[in-house]
Amino acid sequence: MADLLSTGVSGLLASQVGLSTVGHNISNVNTAGYTRQTTTFNARAPQYNGGYYVGQGADAISVQRAYSQFLTQSVWSASSGQSRASQYATLTASVNNAVSGSANLQTALDGFFGSVSDVANAPIDTASRQAMIGKANTLVATFKSLSSQFQQLDQQTNQQISAAVDSINSLAKSIADLNGQIQKGYAGGAVPNDLLDARDQAVSQLSQIVGVNVTQTSDHMYTVSVGNGQPLVNGTNATQLSTANNQYDSSRLEVVGPGGSVISSQLGSGSLGATFDFRTNVLDPARNQLGRAAIAMTDAFNKQSAQGIDLNGAAGGDFFNIADPAVFNSTANKGTGSVTATVADVSKLDASDYVMRFDGTNWSATTTAGVTVPMTGTGTAADPFVVGGLNVTVGAGAVAGDSFQIQPTRNAASTMSVAVSDTSKIAASGPLAATKGASNTGKGVLGNLTVTDVTNPAFNTPATITFTSPTTYSINGGAPQTYADGDTITGPGWTLKLTGSPAANDTFSVKPAGSASGDNGNALAMANVATKGVLDNGVTTVGKAYSQLIAQVGTAGAQANTALTAQQSILDQATASQQGLSGVNMDEEAANLLRFQQSYAAAAQVINTANTIFNSLLTAVQG
Incomplete structure (x- = not known):
């Protein structure tokens, strides 16, 4: 009965491996990355016994992962x-x-x-x-x-x-x-x-x-x-x-x-x-866009402020301050050259950063994404390179392979500040003021005084408009001109609208605004900056x-x-596909646990049976 005993032991050992594997799966059901394991069994080679083969049990030959490399x-x-x-x-x-x-x-x-x-x-x-x-x-x-x-x-x-x-x-x-x-x-x-x-x-x-x-x-x-x-x-x-x-x-x-x-x-x-x-x-791009808005605000408002007069009678200055574009030299540079940049045309300023490269003879410009950027000029202070709304000046000393990065707008918003703290420095007044003659007897009424060209050489020249009749006038004694109610009078760099009917010898004057002027011409213009096209070509x-x-x-x-x-x-x-193959299914493991438990108990019963038969034989022989 040694063969029967060996067969029972083989089944017991095989079931034990199966039970251990199932237990390992159940224990690792919550382990990240765990792959379900399965036990593979093989029947032992049978023994030839006079015309037929008698099986000798089973062996657990491997414990494998339920695994797919593809999944x-x-x-x-x-x-x-x-x-x-x-x-x-x-x-x-x-x-x-x-x-x-x-x-x-x-x-x-x-x-x-x-x-x-x-x-x-x-x-x-x-x-x-x-x-x-x-x-x-x-x-x-x-x-x-x-x-x-x-x-x-x-x-x-x-x-x-x-x-x-x-x-x-x-x-x-x-x-x-x-x-x-x-x-x-x-x-x-x-x-x-x-x-x-x-x-x-x-x-x-x-x-x-x-x-x-x-x-x-x-x-x-x-x-x-x-x-x-x-x-x-x-x-x-x-x-x-x-x-x-x-x-x-x-x-x-x-x-x-x-x-x-x-x-x-x-x-x-x-x-x-x-x-x-x-x-x-x-x-x-978000940082650059924010900086672009800050530069546009500063540039547009400062330009308009410069066209006005403050309460002291002085020309308006910058209302906001903001830093020039940042320029960084590459740590790989071998030369001693330098690059500086300033904003020349806000309307052409976009949200790109640029890289300037020197090949030993010529300079070129690209965006940081590698897109070539058109460039004019020679790079000198008198004739700077013009790149995307910037004036770029390069100093001597660069060698082939040197490069510089220009960030026109990246951190501009962080450098913005208010330049005016004195209320009298706000240039609310227009550069010119219109007044009505004190001895006027007609019904002419001053309307809007509009600046059209501050660069006109005679812009700041005081002008006296004298009516020689209700329908004719001259400026500073010049040629007579005709007038009708509501006409606009044009001067050097300005226009003045009148309504009503002046009398002969009535006068109106246009001259540079004095200190403490109550004029609001430039304040109105500064308020209009809110609706003024500044970027993207205006x-x-x-x-x-x-x-x-x-x-x-x-x-x-x-x-x-x-x-x-x-x-x-x-x-x-x-x-889901991978876990369908490799994941631990508790219902499946419970079924396997019961199956191996039963096979283990059955194998133990085979061993017990073999032992009983063997003891019976010994008793018979001894008797």
């Missing part, structure tokens, strides 16, 4: 896409929150221009003037607040980039270590299932940070590359990535591979790729520029949310 890699790919979409949507939402938050620029613009209109209604009222300065400071504070929020987001992207690189390096080392352990496991003659799961889980976590490409070698080790083919893991060796300051702007980080090569643009999918894409496609107002900012960020947010919904669906489908 697993599909999950990695989908996870990478979903993580990218999620990160992009989250970061874009933060920009949306900034532009739609309490620091609403449109409200500040409306408040400021409303205060300018109040000054126009009461040109010499100190309270109105003080309110205008207060509203100007509020406007500047709003520009700066939004700029500060964008800068904080930029710093947060740096922190996320640094943290992501640390995680990539840690996971790469873990995968390389697991490669070594798995190789040793296979060398021992068994499949190290749990180590394989641990490695796949590490790759899954890596795929959420950056897109991965995984191949398996003949010795069961993974070779992993990221992005557009950057090697990361080769056998038991892991490449370490690092971060470095951007070659132009030291305030932002880039990812570099071995040898210091910048690979930021090659990272593709995953949360890290999304962070760089967000910075390039959403954050930078089409876009400052307020519309801000609306464009809100629209572009809102559109990016909507697109990001749509992409996230799609990627989440793809991930859910891939995960």
Whole structure:
């Protein structure tokens, strides 16, 4: 009965392995990355016994994962896409929150221009003037607040980039270590299932940070590359990535591979790729658009202020201050050349950043995206390069290969300030004032005095309009001209509208406005800056520029949310397919547990039966 005993023992041992496997599955039902394991059984070779074969039981020959490399890699790919979409949507939402938050620029613009209109209604009222300065400071504070929020987001992207690189390096080392352990496991003659799961889980976590490409070698080790083919893991060796300051702007980080090569643009999918894409496609354009609006506001308002007269009789000065475009030299430059830039034509200023390059003979300009930009001039102070509304001057000393980055608008809003603190310095008065002669006897009434050309050589020459009859007049004794009720009288660089019927010898005068003038001509013009086309060749107002900012960020947010919904669906489908094969099903495991429990008990009964028969034989022999 030794054969029967051996058969029963084999069944007992096989069922025990099955029970252990089921127990392992049940214990790891909540373990991330765990793959369901199954036990494979084989019948032992039968024993020939006089014309027939008698079976000798069963053996558990392997414990295998319910695993599909195709389905697993599909999950990695989908996870990478979903993580990218999620990160992009989250970061874009933060920009949306900034532009739609309490620091609403449109409200500040409306408040400021409303205060300018109040000054126009009461040109010499100190309270109105003080309110205008207060509203100007509020406007500047709003520009700066939004700029500060964008800068904080930029710093947060740096922190996320640094943290992501640390995680990539840690996971790469873990995968390389697991490669070594798995190789040793296979060398021992068994499949190290749990180590394989641990490695796949590490790759899954890596795929959420950056897109991965995984191949398996003949010795069961993974070779992993990221992005557009950057090697990361080769056998038991892991490449370490690092971060470095951007070659132009030291305030932002880039990812570099071995040898210091910048690979930021090659990272593709995953949360890290999304962070760089967000910075390039959403954050930078938003910062540039905000700065463009600040420059447009400053330029348009200052130009109009310069056409007026303040309460002291002096020509109006700048009402706002703002910094010139920022220029950064590349850390790779070998020469000693320099580049400076100023805004020459706001109407041609767009939201691009530029790179100026020197080939040893000629300079060229492109956007940071690599698009060639038309450029005129020679780069001297007398004949600067004209690039996208900028005047660019280059100093001597550059050598072939040197380059410079120009950020015309990036941080402009953060440098904006109010230049006027003295209420008397507000140039509310027009440069000219019209008065009616004190001895006039007719019914002529002064209307609007409009400046048409401040560059006219005789613009500031006092003019006296003398009516020789109710229908004729001359200017400073010049040729007689005809007049009818409501006509506009034209002078050197100005026009004056009169109504009514003057009498003979009535006079009207137009002369430069004096100090403490109650004229509101320039205040009205400054208030009209709100509706004046400044940007995009004189089409876009400052307020519309801000609306464009809100629209572009809102559109990016909507697109990001749509992409996230799609990627989440793809991930859910891939995960469901993979888990359908590899996931632990508790109902199935409960059934298997009962099955192996019963087979174990039955095998034990076979052993007991063999023992009973054997004891009966011994008793019979002894008797």
